[in-house]
Amino acid sequence: MGILTLTRTLVILLVFSIVAALITPPDLISQITVIVEMVVVCGILTFIISRFKSFKQTPESIKKLIIVMVCLLSISISFSFTLFMQCHQLRTANNDLRTEQSKQAHLK
Numbered sequence: 001m002g003i004l005t006l007t008r009t010l011v012i013l014l015v016f017s018i019v020a021a022l023i024t025p026p027d028l029i030s031q032i033t034v035i036v037e038m039v040v041v042c043g044i045l046t047f048i049i050s051r052f053k054s055f056k057q058t059p060e061s062i063k064k065l066i067i068v069m070v071c072l073l074s075i076s077i078s079f080s081f082t083l084f085m086q087c088h089q090l091r092t093a094n095n096d097l098r099t100e101q102s103k104q105a106h107l108k
Contacts, residue, residue, distance in 0.1 A: 012042070012071055019075050023082050034078050041074035 016038045017031070024030040049055055049066060058066070 008067075013039070015071070016042075016075070019079070023079050034082060037081065038071075038074045038078045041077050042071050045070045045074065 013035070016035050020031045020034040020038070024034050046067060049070065055063070055066070
């Protein structure tokens with residue numbers, strides 16, 4: 001692994017860490033989960049794209065742009081998933097509250 005590849009990887013991890021800190025609750029487990037999710041999605045997409053013959057013949061500057069786009073796509077996928085999970089948790093909590101309120105109303 002060359003120094004440029006290592007530097008690129010660290011920059012991607014730093015960006016993913018910052019995004020995870022912004023889109024998750026302030027607990028370490030949620031942030032690590034989102035970081036891992038983004039790294040896995042980015043890795044899978046990069047692997048798939050790198051298998052195309054046309055990608056291997058693409059100039060290095062275009063490859064960098066494609067990798068940036070893949071990283072942005074993985075961030076948006078993770079953000080959408082995190083938002084969906086938070087909405088689901090709120091909906092579940094709201095339904096539990098309504099159930100509890102209806103039980104208390106029937107007891108009175």
